[in-house]
Amino acid sequence: MIAMRRHHIESSAPTHLLTIAEYADLDELGTGYTELLEGRLLMSPSPTPEHQKVMFGLGYQLFDQLPDDLDLILEVDIDLGLAEPGQPGFSRRPDLVVVPKAEVARRQAEGGLLRAAEVLVVVEIVSPGSKRTDRVVKYSEYAEAGIPHYWILDLSEPVSLVAAHLSEEFGYHSGAEVTGTFKTDVPFPVEVRLD
Numbered sequence: 001m002i003a004m005r006r007h008h009i010e011s012s013a014p015t016h017l018l019t020i021a022e023y024a025d026l027d028e029l030g031t032g033y034t035e036l037l038e039g040r041l042l043m044s045p046s047p048t049p050e051h052q053k054v055m056f057g058l059g060y061q062l063f064d065q066l067p068d069d070l071d072l073i074l075e076v077d078i079d080l081g082l083a084e085p086g087q088p089g090f091s092r093r094p095d096l097v098v099v100p101k102a103e104v105a106r107r108q109a110e111g112g113l114l115r116a117a118e119v120l121v122v123v124e125i126v127s128p129g130s131k132r133t134d135r136v137v138k139y140s141e142y143a144e145a146g147i148p149h150y151w152i153l154d155l156s157e158p159v160s161l162v163a164a165h166l167s168e169e170f171g172y173h174s175g176a177e178v179t180g181t182f183k184t185d186v187p188f189p190v191e192v193r194l195d
Contacts, residue, residue: 014041020079020089024112035077039088047095047127054125054155055095058192062098065190070120071101078122079113080145090145092138095153096123098187116145120187126154139164143171149187159194 017039035042055074063072080090103118122142124134134152142150150164158179164172183191
């Protein structure tokens with residue numbers, strides 16, 4: 001069975017660097033999920049049940065506090081817009097994104113991926129194997145992509161959240177690490193219990 005799955009993944013894996021359009025047209029390649037880094041597919045293991053539970057809990061708290069013109073979407077591919085069309089692309093699949101409903105409608109009409117330039121908030125839940133990626137690599141990529149707000153939720157005790165906002169001159173500026181209750185008025189009023 002393992003050999004058959006490995007053969008399926010190997011035989012369906014692309015043999016060249018992918019553009020965003022090619023990536024958007026791909027079917028899932030077996031278990032786990034993919035992201036695109038300069039045209040190369042990145043495979044990650046499926047999130048743990050604990051990770052999924054936290055993602056759902058955070059989404060549940062955020063959903064009722066969103067303004068009417070915004071949507072909350074879990075685990076969706078976003079085009080970071082860091083490459084010209086036709087060039088090897090960049091796509092990430094954050095744990096949660098807050099995006100205008102108009103962008104969701106555009107994607108439904110045109111196809112492709114949600115565009116990072118339209119994403120208002122991106123949230124990553126730190127996993128044991130993603131600490132550097134979430135705190136350094138994605139921090140840089142999301143800032144370069146122009147996403148105004150990046151929230152990093154760390155499940156290590158005590159559970160904490162760092163909210164970063166985009167500064168025109170310096171990339172992201174991170175606030176203090178918050179435990180207990182996270183409360184902010186930007187980009188919209190929200191209060192989230194982290195425990």
